[in-house]
Amino acid sequence: MSEPLIQLKQMTKTYGKGLAAMQALCGVDLTINSGEFVAIMGPSGSGKSTVMNILGCLDIPTTGSYFFQGIEVNTLSRNQRALLRRHYLGFVFQGFNLLSRTSALENVELPLIYRGMPTAERHVRARKALDIVGLTGWEDHSPAELSGGQQQRVAIARAIVTEPTVLLADEPTGNLDSARSREVMEMLCAFNRDLGITIIMVTHEPDMAEYAKRIVHFVDGLIASDTLTEQKP
Amino acid sequence: MIWNALLLALREIRRNLLRSALTTLGIIIGIAAVIIMVTVGNGVTAKVGEQISSLGSNLLMIRAGGRGLSGTAVKPFSLEDAKAISQQISHLNAVAPSASKSTTAIFGNKNWSTTITGITEAYIIATNWVIGDGRDFSPSELRSGAMSCIIGNTVWRELFEEQAALGSKIRLNSLSCTVVGILKAKGQAFGRDQDDTILIPLRSFQRRIAGNQDVSMISVSVDDGFATEKVQKQTQQLLRDRRHIAGNEDDDFFILDTKEITATLTGTTKILTSLLGAVAAISLLVGGIGIMNIMLVSVTERTREIGTRLAIGALEREVLLQFLVEAMVLSCLGGFLGIVLAVISSIIISKVIDVPFILDLGIILVACAFSAAVGIVFGYFPARRAAQLDPIEALRHE
Ligand SMILES: Nc1ncnc2c1ncn2[C@@H]1O[C@H](COP(=O)(O)OP(=O)(O)OP(=O)(O)O)[C@@H](O)[C@H]1O
Numbered sequence: 001m002s003e004p005l006i007q008l009k010q011m012t013k014t015y016g017k018g019l020a021a022m023q024a025l026c027g028v029d030l031t032i033n034s035g036e037f038v039a040i041m042g043p044s045g046s047g048k049s050t051v052m053n054i055l056g057c058l059d060i061p062t063t064g065s066y067f068f069q070g071i072e073v074n075t076l077s078r079n080q081r082a083l084l085r086r087h088y089l090g091f092v093f094q095g096f097n098l099l100s101r102t103s104a105l106e107n108v109e110l111p112l113i114y115r116g117m118p119t120a121e122r123h124v125r126a127r128k129a130l131d132i133v134g135l136t137g138w139e140d141h142s143p144a145e146l147s148g149g150q151q152q153r154v155a156i157a158r159a160i161v162t163e164p165t166v167l168l169a170d171e172p173t174g175n176l177d178s179a180r181s182r183e184v185m186e187m188l189c190a191f192n193r194d195l196g197i198t199i200i201m202v203t204h205e206p207d208m209a210e211y212a213k214r215i216v217h218f219v220d221g222l223i224a225s226d227t228l229t230e231q232k233p
Numbered sequence: 234m235i236w237n238a239l240l241l242a243l244r245e246i247r248r249n250l251l252r253s254a255l256t257t258l259g260i261i262i263g264i265a266a267v268i269i270m271v272t273v274g275n276g277v278t279a280k281v282g283e284q285i286s287s288l289g290s291n292l293l294m295i296r297a298g299g300r301g302l303s304g305t306a307v308k309p310f311s312l313e314d315a316k317a318i319s320q321q322i323s324h325l326n327a328v329a330p331s332a333s334k335s336t337t338a339i340f341g342n343k344n345w346s347t348t349i350t351g352i353t354e355a356y357i358i359a360t361n362w363v364i365g366d367g368r369d370f371s372p373s374e375l376r377s378g379a380m381s382c383i384i385g386n387t388v389w390r391e392l393f394e395e396q397a398a399l400g401s402k403i404r405l406n407s408l409s410c411t412v413v414g415i416l417k418a419k420g421q422a423f424g425r426d427q428d429d430t431i432l433i434p435l436r437s438f439q440r441r442i443a444g445n446q447d448v449s450m451i452s453v454s455v456d457d458g459f460a461t462e463k464v465q466k467q468t469q470q471l472l473r474d475r476r477h478i479a480g481n482e483d484d485d486f487f488i489l490d491t492k493e494i495t496a497t498l499t500g501t502t503k504i505l506t507s508l509l510g511a512v513a514a515i516s517l518l519v520g521g522i523g524i525m526n527i528m529l530v531s532v533t534e535r536t537r538e539i540g541t542r543l544a545i546g547a548l549e550r551e552v553l554l555q556f557l558v559e560a561m562v563l564s565c566l567g568g569f570l571g572i573v574l575a576v577i578s579s580i581i582i583s584k585v586i587d588v589p590f591i592l593d594l595g596i597i598l599v600a601c602a603f604s605a606a607v608g609i610v611f612g613y614f615p616a617r618r619a620a621q622l623d624p625i626e627a628l629r630h631e
C-alpha cells in the first residue's frame with residue numbers, strides 16, 4: 001500500500017449551468033496519507049463543505065479525479081459509492097443528524113444494521129462505542145433528552161462504531177461551547193492516535209485546528225496554504 | 234436484507250405510533266366493511282333459501298284461479314284432478330290436494346283466529362312438516378272424516394299456552410275436534426307465520442266445514458334430482474286438458490315453483506351483496522390512498538433522516554425496501570385487524586338480524602391479498618421517491 005489513501009487531481013466542482021453556474025472548486029490537488037489528521041479551514045463559501053462531500057463520496061467532481069485507495073471514485077455507480085461509504089467512511093455532520101425519537105443506542109447501531117451485523121454483536125459494538133465517547137448509561141435516551149454536547153458525542157459514536165478507515169467531520173464543534181469542543185477534539189485525537197483512523201475535519205476555529213497535524217486553507221475554491229503544525233510534546 | 238428492512242420498518246412504525254395507528258385505521262375499516270357486507274349478505278341469502286325450502290323441497294304449488302282474473306268465478310280443483318296428476322305424471326314424491334279456510338279456534342275461554350286446512354296423507358310429506366308431539370292422522374281417520382286435528386306451534390301456544398294439548402277437544406266452527414298431534418315449528422316465511430295453522434283430514438273439512446268437494450290447492454313434491462320445470466309443463470298441460478281450456482285461452486290456475494322463487498330471491502340478495510361489497514371496496518381504496526398520503530408526507534418529513542441513512546451507507550434499494558415494508562406492515566396489520574373486527578361484528582349482526590353466520594374463506598383470502606397489494610401499490614411510489622433522494626440535497630433539507 002504505497003499509494004496514498006486519498007488523492008485529488010485538478011479537481012473542480014461547478015454547481016448549476018450557464019449563467020447561473022457557480023464554480024465552488026477551481027482545481028484542487030490534495031494528497032492525504034493513511035493516519036493523518038487534517039484540518040480544513042477557510043472563509044465561508046470557500047468550498048470546504050464541497051470538498052468534504054466529494055471526499056465522502058456523496059458527490060462527484062465536475063472535472064478532475066478523486067482516487068480513494070487507488071480507486072477512481074468518479075467511475076463508481078451510486079450504489080458502489082454507498083458501499084464505499086458503508087465500509088470505509090464515518091461521518092460526523094455539523095447538524096448531528098441523529099434520528100429523532102430513537103434511542104442513542106439505536107442511532108449508533110444504524111450503520112451496523114446496514115452492514116448486516118448480527119444483533120448480539122451489534123449491541124456489544126454500539127455499547128462499546130458509546131462507552132468510548134463517555135455516554136455509558138445514556139443508551140436509552142433519545143436525542144431530545146440529550147444536551148448538544150451529548151448529541152455530538154452520539155454522532156461521533158455512530159461514525160466510529162464501524163471503525164472506519166477515514167473519519168470525515170464537517171464542523172464537529174460548530175454548535176458546542178469551548179469546553180465541550182475541547183472534549184470532542186481530545187476524543188478525535190485519541191481515535192487518530194490509538195485506532196489509527198485518518199481524520200479530515202472542517203473547522204472555523206484556529207484553536208480547534210491546532211489539534212490537527214496538518215492544516216489546509218481554502219480560499220475561493222483553491223488551496224491557499226497547506227502546513228504541518230508543530231506537534232505538542 | 235429483508236430482515237434488516239423489517240427491523241428498520243418496525244422501528245420506524247414504533248417511532249410514529251399514533252400516525253401509524255391512524256393510517257392503519259383506514260385499512261381496518263375498509264377491509265372490515267367489505268367482509269361484513271359479504272358475510273351478512275351471504276347470511277341473508279342463506280336465510281331466504283332456508284325459508285323457501287321450509288315450504289317444502291322441490292315443491293310445485295298449484296292454485297285454482299287465474300292471475301289477475303278478478304270477476305270470473307274461481308273454478309276449484311277436485312280430488313280427481315290430484316289423482317290424475319299422481320297417476321299420469323312420473324317422478325313425483327307426493328301429490329297433496331288441500332283446501333283451507335279462515336276460522337276461529339276455541340279452547341276453554343281462549344279464542345284464536347287461524348287457518349284450517351283439510352289435508353290428505355301426502356300433505357305432511359310434500360310440505361316438509363314434522364310432527365313434534367303426538368301422531369299423524371291414521372288411514373281410518375282420513376277415510377272416515379273423523380274430527381281429529383293436528384295443530385301448529387303458534388296455535389298450541391295461543392290456545393294451550395304450551396301445556397299438554399294431546400287428547401283435548403277444541404271447537405272449530407262450533408264443531409268439537411280432538412287434538413292428536415302438534416307440529417314442530419317452522420317459523421316465518423315471507424312475513425307469514427307458517428305455524429299458525431290447524432290441519433284436519435280433507436274429508437272432514439269438505440263434509441263438516443266447507444260443505445262441498447272442492448280442492449283449492451294441490452301441492453306436488455317432485456323426486457329429488459328431477460327438474461321441476463318439466464313436471465310443471467306436464468302438469469299444466471294435464472290440467473288444461475282436464476279443465477277444457479282452449480288453446481288460445483289463459484290458464485285459470487297457476488303453478489308456483491319454489492325452486493324458481495328461490496333462484497329469483499337469492500339472485501336478488503346476491504346482487505345486493507356484491508353491490509354493497511363493491512361500495513365497501515371503494516372505502517378500501519380510500520384507505521390505500523390514505524397510506525400513500527401518509528407515506529408521502531413521511532418521506533418529505535423524513536428527508537433529512539433519509540439523507541443521513543444514505544450518507545451512512547444505505548443502498549437505494551434498502552431505503553426503498555424499508556419504506557415498502559413499512560407500508561406493507563401497516564396495510565397487512567390493518568388487514569388482519571380488519572378481518573378480526575369483521576368476524577366479530579358479523580357474528581353480532583347475524584345474531585341481531587337473525588340470519589345464519591356464514592364465513593366465506595374466499596373473501597378473507599381476497600381481503601388479505603388486497604391489503605398486501607394496497608401496501609405494495611401505494612407504498613411503492615413514496616418508497617421510490619425516498620430511495621432516489623440525493624443524499625446531499627436531503628441532508629441540506631430544511
Ligand atoms: N448545492 C449547491 N448548489 C449551488 N451552489 C452551491 C451548492 N452547494 C454549495 N454551493 C456554493 O458553492 C460555494 C461553496 O460552498 P461550500 O458549502 O463548499 O462552502 P463552505 O466553505 O463550506 O462554507 P461555510 O464555511 O459557510 O460552510 C458557495 O458559494 C455555495 O453557494
Ligand SMILES: [Mg+2]
Binds near residue numbers: 048049050
Ligand atoms: Mg460548509
